Amino acid sequence: METTGRAPTRREVLHAIGLMGGAAVLYQAMEAMGHAAESQFAGPPNLSGARPGASVLVLGAGLAGMLAAYELGKAGYKVQILEYNNRPGGRNWSLYGGDTYTELGGATQKVGFAPGNYLNPGPWRIPYHHRTLLHYCKAFGVVLEPFIQLNHQALVHSSKAFGGQPKRYRELAADWDGNVAELLAKAIDNKGLDSTIVAADRDRLKEALREWGILDKDMRYAKNLRTARRRGYDRPLGGGVDGAPIASQPFALTDLLDSDIGGIIASHMESQHQTTMFQPVGGMGMIGKAFGKQVADKIRYNAKVTKIDQSGGAVTATYTDVATNTVQTAKADYCVCTIPLGILSQIELDASAGLLSAIAAIPYSNSVKVGLEMKSRFWEDDEAIYGGMSFTDRPISLVSYPSNGMHSAGPAVLLGAYIYGPASYRFAGMTPQQRIAEALEDGAVLHPGRYKENYMSGATVAWSRVPFTLGCCAQWNEDTRKEHYQTLVAVDDRIVLAGEHASYIGCWMEGALLSSLDAVTRLHKRALEA
Amino acid sequence: MLRTALLLGLVAAPAIAAPHPGETIYREVCQACHMADARGAVGAGRITGLASNPNLEFPDYAIAIVTGGKGPMPWFRGNLTDQQIADVISYVRTHFGNRYKSRVTAAQVAELGVPAPKGQDR
Numbered sequence: 199m200e201t202t203g204r205a206p207t208r209r210e211v212l213h214a215i216g217l218m219g220g221a222a223v224l225y226q227a228m229e230a231m232g233h234a235a236e237s238q239f240a241g242p243p244n245l246s247g248a249r250p251g252a253s254v255l256v257l258g259a260g261l262a263g264m265l266a267a268y269e270l271g272k273a274g275y276k277v278q279i280l281e282y283n284n285r286p287g288g289r290n291w292s293l294y295g296g297d298t299y300t301e302l303g304g305a306t307q308k309v310g311f312a313p314g315n316y317l318n319p320g321p322w323r324i325p326y327h328h329r330t331l332l333h334y335c336k337a338f339g340v341v342l343e344p345f346i347q348l349n350h351q352a353l354v355h356s357s358k359a360f361g362g363q364p365k366r367y368r369e370l371a372a373d374w375d376g377n378v379a380e381l382l383a384k385a386i387d388n389k390g391l392d393s394t395i396v397a398a399d400r401d402r403l404k405e406a407l408r409e410w411g412i413l414d415k416d417m418r419y420a421k422n423l424r425t426a427r428r429r430g431y432d433r434p435l436g437g438g439v440d441g442a443p444i445a446s447q448p449f450a451l452t453d454l455l456d457s458d459i460g461g462i463i464a465s466h467m468e469s470q471h472q473t474t475m476f477q478p479v480g481g482m483g484m485i486g487k488a489f490g491k492q493v494a495d496k497i498r499y500n501a502k503v504t505k506i507d508q509s510g511g512a513v514t515a516t517y518t519d520v521a522t523n524t525v526q527t528a529k530a531d532y533c534v535c536t537i538p539l540g541i542l543s544q545i546e547l548d549a550s551a552g553l554l555s556a557i558a559a560i561p562y563s564n565s566v567k568v569g570l571e572m573k574s575r576f577w578e579d580d581e582a583i584y585g586g587m588s589f590t591d592r593p594i595s596l597v598s599y600p601s602n603g604m605h606s607a608g609p610a611v612l613l614g615a616y617i618y619g620p621a622s623y624r625f626a627g628m629t630p631q632q633r634i635a636e637a638l639e640d641g642a643v644l645h646p647g648r649y650k651e652n653y654m655s656g657a658t659v660a661w662s663r664v665p666f667t668l669g670c671c672a673q674w675n676e677d678t679r680k681e682h683y684q685t686l687v688a689v690d691d692r693i694v695l696a697g698e699h700a701s702y703i704g705c706w707m708e709g710a711l712l713s714s715l716d717a718v719t720r721l722h723k724r725a726l727e728a
Numbered sequence: 729m730l731r732t733a734l735l736l737g738l739v740a741a742p743a744i745a746a747p748h749p750g751e752t753i754y755r756e757v758c759q760a761c762h763m764a765d766a767r768g769a770v771g772a773g774r775i776t777g778l779a780s781n782p783n784l785e786f787p788d789y790a791i792a793i794v795t796g797g798k799g800p801m802p803w804f805r806g807n808l809t810d811q812q813i814a815d816v817i818s819y820v821r822t823h824f825g826n827r828y829k830s831r832v833t834a835a836q837v838a839e840l841g842v843p844a845p846k847g848q849d850r
Contacts, residue, residue, distance in 0.1 A: 282771075541772045620757075668773050676848055
């Protein structure tokens with residue numbers, strides 16, 4: 199350690215603790231400094247001492263609402279859930295063969311997928327550090343399997359690079375690292391970094407670059423069998439007479455820049471995309487179903503809430519049973535409201551002016567997904583792509599290969615589009631058939647001659663036209679967080695809001711669940727103080 | 729910024745001789761929610777119908793909503809230019825059963841529009 203009189207760095211402190219107290223002390227210290235813990239989940243809530251007969255009305259049977267109902271019910275509260283749909287799960291949802299889905303505007307799709315195949319219109323992958331979701335999946339018997347995020351054999355297509363020919367992620371990523379390493383080594387040799395790096399570190403960095411970038415003795419990233427071992431061979435290693443491999447030619451830096459491989463590498467690096475990721479066996483909707491089983495006796499389906507009143511020492515929700523078109527009310531001491539904000543803003547709600555303006559201030563993003571069922575798993579049979587995803591600068595943005603049923607016979611369902619941003623509005627404005635047709639055209643740039651040819655049937659969900667959300671996810675920004683977030687999550691007399699919109703893990707199931715646990719903990723405290 | 733560039737590129741790209749400059753924008757943006765016939769829809773909540781909508785008599789009202797958003801509807805200031813916003817409002821005010829002839833201008837949008845939020849999404 200240097201003795202320059204400066205404060206020790208965090209790393210130096212951790213190193214010192216590790217030397218003196220062993221790994222357990224180090225881990226505790228890391229947790230205290232916010233390094234090891236990647237989730238705020240601290241186990242199920244402790245809601246002891248509920249008053250006998252106290253009741254809670256939960257609005258919405260998505261994951262946040264059902265978790266609130268489950269934990270409050272376990273604590274002794276009398277709980278009822280009102281849900282607009284005729285199924286549990288909300289945005290946690292899978293479409294299977296035989297399902298019918300009618301979007302706003304009236305377009306109806308009858309899903310034609312083979313048994314076992316599905317499209318996840320909403321969430322589709324679970325990061326290993328979403329501890330709340332993983333905890334309840336285990337508790338409720340949801341079987342998980344690995345979800346493949348990064349696949350080196352998958353493709354990257356850019357209309358600006360290689361004349362529109364897709365290339366393997368492996369080749370592009372290897373060449374990106376190699377080129378950057380070579381350039382950095384050159385900058386060191388040209389004394390470009392002398393003012394920022396001390397001499398001893400310059401030499402060590404060059405050695406590290408040589409290894410990381412597979413540079414040769416002249417510090418160049420070149421065509422040879424060492425680089426081919428990472429980026430792939432012109433003739434792979436084999437047996438017998440022609441067993442010797444032939445190296446391949448790396449791509450030029452300008453082509454790599456055109457391909458946007460840097461951005462794609464970066465997207466895989468985000469913590470929510472890092473290995474290991476999971477998916478439920480049988481579709482993401484299995485989670486909503488499992489939660490629904492836990493609170494099955496509490497849910498009233500087909501209930502469209504139109505008014506929420508909290509006068510007279512109770513919460514009263516007025517709702518229309520959309521199956522029978524009759525108006526009814528439900529009453530309880532308290533309320534956990536998980537209705538998406540865009541819909542809640544249209545419901546007559548008896549709450550503080552601050553909460554009402556917070557609810558009205560948060561718009562919803564949009565996204566569009568398309569599932570395409572193919573006759574065979576040609577991406578596996580012909581190209582050895584098992585799971586993961588290929589990227590394109592076409593509007594579909596990516597094609598994700600199924601992580602389930604690998605190496606089996608078809609048919610299988612690809613995620614044929616995950617469209618967000620401006621293109622999602624154009625796609626949402628199309629009919630379902632038009633969306634599927636354009637997704638097929640776009641995806642064919644990755645697998646020409648086999649994509650449209652293997653197509654059997656499709657299904658698509660445009661979130662701006664989803665009847666129970668009117669959008670994908672709450673769209674916060676720095677200003678609205680500052681102005682409205684604390685008001686939105688605060689208990690408002692007898693009502694507390696929960697859902698991904700009341701979290702900083704927006705658009706993820708983990709955010710909905712953590713928000714729900716925090717909301718019921720504070721509502722319980724409020725109930726005990728009453 | 730990326731979003732802005734994408735949206736502008738998107739709207740500008742398929743320049744198939746549209747009869748009204750606002751029509752392409754309506755089709756590629758607004759129609760996602762308000763529907764091709766501009767009649768909106770009803771589910772757990774409601775998407776406002778723009779067809780035969782008397783509120784469209786007042787350009788200020790339409791400008792405030794398109795630039796600032798309302799409920800689930802995001803703001804489009806910054807994603808569309810003031811000219812594009814003026815064009816699409818003019819288009820809706822003269823189609824779908826609406827007959828408000830006065831043209832909405834980019835200058836009106838500049839004057840009456842809600843500024844785009846400065847903070848990053850988070």
